[in-house]
Amino acid sequence: MGSSQRPTIERVIDTDRFPVATPGAGRDAVVERVRRDLAVDGCSVLPGFVRPGVRGVLEAEGAAAAGFAHHDVEIVNVYNTDPDPALSPDHPARRTTERGNAFVARDRIPADAVVQHLYTSTALQEFVAACVGLPQVFELADPLAGLTLNVVVPGRGHPWHFDTNEFTVSMVTREPEAGGVFEYCPGIRSADDENLTAVTAVLDGEGGDLVRRLPLRVGDLQIFAGRYSLHRVTAVGGAHARHSAILAYSARPGVVGAVTRTRQLFGRVTPAHTDADRVRVDSLMD
């Protein structure tokens, strides 16, 4: 098939190497590989997932949107909780640091941008669901948080943390000149063991053997189980920011972030947030 006749998503995804849009043995093999990676260390990277000719577009579109990032330095701990003063002073939850990354909300990313095509692609959603072992994944109903561009400017990093979500799909769209390395500690905690000793060691810079460093290139697809793996982006060096697109999916439809958290992340809320808050108080987003 000539490249101009391919369906849009196949012009974006290198389906010659990763045939995710066509059911069959090729797709099954990719799913199997990701599932094995996730089972072994909670992270899978498909290098060169986006076709070489599209990577420059990805980078340029991200750079054009980065100016819309909401910059707000937050004081956080690894759990993104309010530190409980009742905990002992050396508990990792009492250790706070600055989170200096900034987010561009989905509604500031043009609808025809490559990352929007990826996020809304049924083929990609079905592939992700198969990889993470869910019958289906859903785009968030949140007009801001479903798809974001994470901007880390020089001098800043995204400090050690656990994610609330079971899994995250992401893609670097601009590599930093220096630093800005994704580091993670596979399965450092589990659903029934916080493993505070190891978490403390990593925060103290003494957990070197627990930490993996991942070279991520523009257009690599990363599927990451960040709930059990402590992770960070090290301080960015050089002249320009590191950009990554975060594609957030949920196991159920209709997920909208809570008002307070949304305001913190994006500096604003939409009617979707205020309406949702009137009907329920919980949220899977924080």
Ligand SMILES: O=C(O)CCC(=O)C(=O)O
């Ligand atoms: O930007 C990245 O590569 C990681 C982002 C991250 O860990 C997060 O948004 O929770």
Ligand SMILES: [Fe+2]
């Ligand atoms: Fe994270």
